[in-house]
Amino acid sequence: xxxxxxxxxxxxxxxxxxxxxxxxxxxxxxxxxxxxxxxxxxxxxxxxxxxxxxxxxxxxxxxxxxxxxxxxxxxxxxxxxxxxxx
Numbered sequence: 581x582x583x584x585x586x587x588x589x590x591x592x593x594x595x596x597x598x599x600x601x602x603x604x605x606x607x608x609x610x611x612x613x614x615x616x617x618x619x620x621x622x623x624x625x626x627x628x629x630x631x632x633x634x635x636x637x638x639x640x641x642x643x644x645x646x647x648x649x650x651x652x653x654x655x656x657x658x659x660x661x662x663x664x665x666x
Contacts, residue, residue, distance in 0.1 A: 583651045585617035585642050595621040595639070602646070605661055612661055613646040630666060641666065 585598060598617050605612045620639040630637035643662045644651045654662070 583615055583617070583644050585644075588642050589617075589619050589640050591619075591624060594623055595619050603665055605665065607661075612658065614658075614662065614665065615644045615646055615651065616665070617642045617644075 585600070586592070589598060598619055600615060600617045603614045603616055605614070618639060618641040620637065622638060624638040624640075627637045627639060627641075630641060643654075643665070645654045645658050646652070
């Protein structure tokens with residue numbers, strides 16, 4: 581499976597570029613890999629879930645878990661790791 585994140589984001593005319601990065605979290609002997617896709621632009625709407633008092637995040641973010649070969653379904657533990665990562 582190949583991740584297609586373009587369909588999940590809003591306002592494609594204002595900010596057509598989607599950034600991505602791979603994040604690896606090592607917890608004990610377990611290693612978790614995630615793909616993070618995000619859009620960020622000063623004219624996008626404020627995202628209150630990703631903003632803090634000292635930092636405003638304007639845009640969207642999508643997280644996908646990576647298995648051994650491709651993207652896989654997220655488990656409950658992966659959601660907690662994604663919250664920690666963001």
